[in-house]
């Protein structure tokens with residue numbers, strides 16, 4: 017695979033043991049793909065683990081989806097920005113001030129910050145039960161606009177909202193999409209997935225891909241076959 021395409025792929029390293037995660041990462045070394053470390057692995061292995069991945073020349077997106085009062089989030093980012101991760105995220109529902117204070121710290125350290133709009137596990141039919149009115153797309157667009165006002169670099173959103181987000185937020189805004197399934201892979205619990213090519217065509221900046229690559233017998237060949 018061309019390096020420029022691999023650089024658009026962020027592999028979600030969702031393993032419960034750091035050893036298994038490092039083994040999978042090792043097989044993808046040198047391809048140019050990025051790595052996403054989530055809450056479970058971070059809780060188990062901490063920032064040292066993130067730094068081990070950057071020593072292997074991976075760019076690391078530390079996906080902790082912070083959501084707390086502005087002061088707590090700011091103090092946490094004062095610690096996180098000392099790691100070698102290059103990108104972080106917060107929940108947009110934390111509000112403008114929380115996002116802006118986190119973004120200032122990230123940018124001061126040369127890092128990027130994304131906002132999580134709506135979790136893909138929330139169905140449109142559940143919006144009322146958490147006090148939200150309007151459609152899922154309305155909600156995602158509203159939160160993305162708030163994130164942009166707060167100075168964030170982009171958002172995490174499902175492939176379904178990418179076209180509307182790209183039209184609303186412009187070419188420079190990063191749109192990072194999980195819910196990616198190549199034509200040859202199982203859906204797992206991804207109900208409304210897009211293929212890598214579809215997501216890029218719709219305007220995704222980066223694709224988050226987990227199990228199709230990490231659970232493959234040969235992760236490197238699965239990465240190379242993403243566009244088949």
Ligand code: C5P
Pocket residue numbers: 028030054136137194195196204205206207224225226227228
């Ligand atoms: O499904 P896959 O293993 O490719 O998941 C990669 C990432 O996508 C996960 O780390 C999680 O953040 C996100 N995900 C999601 N919705 C799901 C399952 C996973 O957004 N239903």
